[in-house]
Amino acid sequence: MNRTPGAVRRDQILDVRAGDRWLVAVAHPDDETFGCGSTIARAAGLGARVVVVCATRGEAGEPRPGVSADGGLGAMREQELHRAAARLGVADVELLGYRDSGFDGPPAAGTLCAAPLHDVTEVFARVVDRRRPDVVVVLDGSDGHRDHLRVREAVHAALSELSEPRPVLAEQCLPNSLMRRWLAEMRLLRPGTVYHSLDPTTLGRDDADITHVLDASAVLEQREAAIAEHSSQASPFDGLSEDLRRAFLSSDHLAVVDLCA
Numbered sequence: 364m365n366r367t368p369g370a371v372r373r374d375q376i377l378d379v380r381a382g383d384r385w386l387v388a389v390a391h392p393d394d395e396t397f398g399c400g401s402t403i404a405r406a407a408g409l410g411a412r413v414v415v416v417c418a419t420r421g422e423a424g425e426p427r428p429g430v431s432a433d434g435g436l437g438a439m440r441e442q443e444l445h446r447a448a449a450r451l452g453v454a455d456v457e458l459l460g461y462r463d464s465g466f467d468g469p470p471a472a473g474t475l476c477a478a479p480l481h482d483v484t485e486v487f488a489r490v491v492d493r494r495r496p497d498v499v500v501v502l503d504g505s506d507g508h509r510d511h512l513r514v515r516e517a518v519h520a521a522l523s524e525l526s527e528p529r530p531v532l533a534e535q536c537l538p539n540s541l542m543r544r545w546l547a548e549m550r551l552l553r554p555g556t557v558y559h560s561l562d563p564t565t566l567g568r569d570d571a572d573i574t575h576v577l578d579a580s581a582v583l584e585q586r587e588a589a590i591a592e593h594s595s596q597a598s599p600f601d602g603l604s605e606d607l608r609r610a611f612l613s614s615d616h617l618a619v620v621d622l623c624a
C-alpha cells in the first residue's frame with residue numbers, strides 16, 4: 364500500500380462519477396443481466412463507461428422450450444448479449460472465445476474449464492491492461508457453476524498480480540437471507556421436488572460478507588428489458604411472486620474483495 368497518508372479513497376461503487384471505467388467479467392451471455400444487470404445499469408446511468416467481457420458464447424446453455432436455435436445457440440446468445448448490454452447502457456462488449464464448459468462432465472477441448480487457470484488469468488490480465496478499469500465486477504460463483512467459479516478465480520489472480528493502485532474488485536452476490544425466501548417459495552410452489560432436499564444454510568452468500576447493497580429500483584425497467592432480450596433462456600426470476608421478484612431485481616448485493624488479504 365503506497366497511498367498518501369490521510370488520503371481517503373473514494374468509494375467508487377457508491378460514488379460513481381462520469382468517466383469512471385467499469386469492467387464486468389462474466390462466463391456466459393445472460394450472466395451480465397441475470398447476475399448483475401442492475402449494478403451495470405446503475406453505474407452506466409451515473410456516467411461510468413461499462414465494458415462487459417464474456418468468456419464464452421454460452422453454447423452449452425439450455426434453450427427455453429420451443430426455442431429453435433438453427434444457426435447455433437452460441438450465435439443466438441451472442442446477439443442476445445449485445446442487445447441486453449445495449450439496454451443496460453453498456454459501452455462495449457468483448458467475447459474471449461472460450462467454449463461453455465457446461466455444468467459437469469469432463470470439460471471438452473476449447474472450453475473455459477479445459478484451459479489451464481494460468482492461461483485464463485493471462486487473458487483476463489491483458490483485458491485489464493487494455494481497459495484500465497477503476498472497478499471490476501465478477502459473479503461470486505456461489506451458484507456452483509464451474510465457469511462462473513473459473514472467471515472469478517482468474518480475475519482474482521489477474522488483479523492480485525497488479526501493483527497498487529489496483530482496481531476495486533467486487534463480487535456480485537445473492538445473500539443467503541434472500542435465497543432462503545426463494546427456497547421457501549419454491550417449496551410451496553413445487554412440493555415433492557428437489558427443492559426440498561436443498562440445505563438452506565448453503566444457499567447464496569453469507570449476509571455478513573456483503574459490503575454494498577445498491578438500491579437499483581430506478582433501473583428496474585432497464586433490467587427487465589435486458590432480461591427479456593435473453594429470450595432463448597429461462598430466467599431464474601420466472602414464476603416468482605411479485606414481491607420476491609422485486610426483492611431480487613430492485614437491489615444488488617456486492618462484496619468488495621480485499622486483494623491484499
Ligand SMILES: [Zn+2]
Pocket residue numbers: 390391393394508511
Ligand atoms: Zn452463467
